[in-house]
Amino acid sequence: MTLIHAVMWSLHVGFAILWTGSVLFVSLAVVPPATRGDVGGKLLSTVVGRLRWITRIGALVFVATGGHMAGQLYTADTLTGTGAGHLVLTMIALWFLITGLVEVAGSKAVAGLDGDIAGAAADAKPFFYAAAGLSVALILTAGLLANPFGL
Template sequence: MLDIVMTIHTVFAALWTGGTLVVAGAVIPAARSESLSRDGLTFIARRFWYLTVASTLLLLFSGGHLAGTIYTAETLQTMGRGNLVLAMVGLWLVLAIVLFFGYRQLTNSLSEKSAVAAATKARPWFLGASAVSIALLVVAGVL
């Protein structure tokens, strides 16, 4: 059972961080250069939001199960690996918050303006989310 939970956790972590990097590195620049229409950007943003919500929930439950099975409260605080797990939880929370605000900037601006304006307003949020995603991948690699 632990292997299945670990696999689900890893797959959704990879999808979420990878999706964040794709949106920040390809979708936002395409919208800003007018290569992506308003409707196309809306479609991608909505799909990415579904991935974000699903990943957030699955990572919460699967990560909680893994941490509760592998670690105790004491080992999370005293062991190096436990500290890395706590760092991942913090980064996971930051990523969810940053993407929430990035998505809001993107979709609220789309209802009022063009895809270029919406992508320009959302760009700093998605760049920040990319940095957090890379940090999560680095911590996961060390763990």
């Protein structure tokens, strides 16, 4: 393994931990109290804004690092014809879905901050929860891919 591979792997995994953890934190620790009106608009806006920036920066990091890793480890045939390749494709699909859900949820959460904060959070809640569920699926898929004992 070269230094560049180690750096790419570390950046990819590190950012994946930050991103999925942030999605889970916002979905499970911030949104529920926000729907009860226990979180102020400024705090909700700040937390959701940071999650959206982590998501957007993560997209750049994941394309660069994941592209490097996929280019080194897979061909079109191994991506479409092996179990590991299918897991990589599943992770890419989950990444796109979670990213879209976070963007929709974030837009809904901040749309009502001038008035009904609890209502805006409630509108965003199903999208955040779907993103959280898919984040767990992404983590499980990554675990299967990293499993040294095979599928």
